[in-house]
Amino acid sequence: MPTSTHLNFFESVREVPDSHLWTVDDHPTSKHESVPVIDLSGPTAMAQLMEACEKWGAFQIVGHGIPDVLLDRFQAQLDRLFSLPAERKELAAQERCSDGLSGFGRIPIASFFSKEMWTEGFTIVGSPAEQARKMWPDDPHQFSDVIEEFNKEMRRLGRRLIRMMQLSLGLDEEEMVWDGPVEEEEKEDNDFTGALRLNSYPACPDPDRAMGMAAHTDSSLITLLYRSVPSGLQVLQDGSGLQQQPPGQARRWVAMSPVPARSLIIILGDLSPILTNGRFKSALHRVVVDRIDCHTSAAHFIGPPRRVTVKPAAKLVDPNRGPCYRAVSWPEYRDVKAKFFQQALESLKVSKE
Secondary structure (H helix, E strand, C coil): CCHHHHHHHHHHCCCCCHHHCCCCCCCCEECCCCCCEEECCCCCHHHHHHHHHHHCCEEEEECCCCCHHHHHHHHHHHHHHHCCCHHHHHHHECEEECCEEEEECCCHHHHHCCCCCCCEEEEECCCCHHHHHHHCCCCCHHHHHHHHHHHHHHHHHHHHHHHHHHHHCCCCHHHHCCECCCCHHHHCCCCCEEEEEEEEECCCCCHHHCCCEEEECCCCCEEEEEECCCCCEEEEECCCCCCCCCCCCCCEEEECCCCCCCCEEEEECCHHHHHCCCCCCCCCEEECCCCCCCEEEEEEEEECCCCCEECCCHHHCCCCCCCCECCECHHHHHHHHHHHHHHHHHHCECCCC
């Protein structure tokens, strides 16, 4: 779908066209379970985090320390961004940069599906200043300054969570160092890099037959997700953490519980199973849409520096079996993901024969 058509699409549609009609999913939605909620200021936070990473690959957090005033300012900029007319959005249409695609455009996983998704997105790689100048040439700083501050806080929180993940497995910083050179600008972020994806999910006339974002896992180490509303995101559970599970329904979609609006969602990407030698799992997740409400979200993807490789931590490798996955850099894994999609992680498994 051309960019101009896509950006005008949701403003005029009155029914879901065939291009956006999805078949009913085989897995039911659980009404009895919810993804764990962890208070990072609580005394059992680390134990809860480890259990959530092993069973779910996703969890919600409160007590994260992100100022409410910043989240309010950030939400205002999300609303401002997606309320722009299509012709203004086209000025910042998606372009390829050194670390992927930046600007308004389809999400990378769209090419793996025959149907379009009920979403509009904007990707920011690096500084948001250049894209802001395209959309608001007279006042770019109102947008870019808030985005920069939000990204800074997300990186800080991401480092804290990754540190907790390390400690929960009995690892120290030296046991999870990267292999390879770290560029000078990456050292300032404590050896982590990232990207930000801003999403809008407009109200849909037939939400049961449309899909906001199709089921996928992320290619990151972890993803920090902010949402304007508590509903929409669902995680596929394999049955290990579910109760009241009917026979034959081991895999079920589990929605986020209605916790306070200031909560954030943490999703483990495919690099986490590699780094933890399969101890932690990546979360298969999707987004459903609503008939009445439009909601927005922001996914901050965190991964290692571009030129280093990720491999299973030595302490987590059974010397008799060896590592479960081969070493890979984040850019290399994104290329593998672009080729194999949901089989990407499987393709990196090391044969034990």
